[in-house]
Amino acid sequence: MSEYLPVIFSSLGIGICFCLNLMPIPSLLKANKTKDLTTISHLYLIVSAFNYMSWIVYSVKMQLIGNLINNSVCLCLDLSWVIFYHKIKGDLLIFVPLFLIFSGCIESAVYFLCPAFVMGVIALNFSICLYAAPIEQLKYVFKQKNHRYIDIYVIPALMLNxxxxxxxxFAVNDWFIISPNFPGLTFSLFQIIAYFWARGNIKFPLFEWIYSKSGKEQLIEEQPAKIQPNQNVESV
Known part of the structure; x- marks a missing residue:
């Protein structure tokens, strides 16, 4: 049975990875209607693109055809979401060409200047950053205790991946694979806990403490903006 575990887990990983790249669709479609992009992690989309680019460069260097095909498909999907995001934002023709030129120059320099081992380390670090990137949305969650800023489609898919x-x-005893994915599992679980805490389903003392600090600051900042219009009406 143990000899089949690598095949089982790798097949699951490939399938989940493909589904993961479809998860931003509901949030992007909703943002296209509301023109509100605050619930989408732009950093996640950008880091995701760099992650796939890095693995593509590494795969070309190491002649890993299967890995090259998998990451090329994922990159095409991710770039589609980046384009859609900036179409909604209204700066498509400014951001996307600059991003493609910048990322292309960086990855080309990595390919020609770095040995395969260094390229692998760079790709591993981008994989860790990919899992950590959606954490940027937690600043809104802790300020407003609102779960809508966590993409409940993307985060569980990241955790399963x-x-x-x-x-x-673990099945193949390869720490180059374990090293980015185990922290990714921790990051994703942390965000899922934050999601259910923000919904009021669970209690989490650490999150309550963070909210008590950031929430009070937000209340002080927003209060003048709410009082000022009333004051103007009374004066009139």
């Missing part, structure tokens, strides 16, 4: 590849890494 990290879990599958962590199990695969």
């Amino acid at each position: 990290a879990l599958a590849w962590t199990c695969y890494g």
Whole structure:
């Protein structure tokens, strides 16, 4: 049975990874209607693109055809979401060409200047950053105690993806696979806990303490803006 575990976990990982790249669709469609992008992590989309680019460069260097195809498909999907995001934002023709030129120059320099081992380390670090990137949305969650800023489609998919590849890494005893995915599993679980805390389903003392600090600051900042219009009406 143990000899089948790597095949099982790798197959699960590939399937979940593909589904992961479809998860931003509901949030982007909603943002397209409301023109509100605050619930979407732009950092996640950008880091995701760099992550796939790095693995593509590494795969070309190491002639890993299967890994190259998988990451190329994922990159095409992710770039589609980046384009859609900036179409909604209204700066598509400014941001996207600059991003493609900038990222292309960086990845080309990595390919020609770095040995394969260094390229692998760079790709691993981008994988860790990919899991950590959605955490940027927590600043809104802790200020407003509102779960809508956590993309409940993306985060569970990230957690399942990290879990599958962590199990695969243990099955083949490969710490280069375990090293980015185990922290990713931790980051994703942390965000899921924050989601249910913000909904009021669970109590979490650490989050309550953070909210008591950031929430009070927000209340002080927003209060003048709410009082000022009333004062103007009374004066009239």
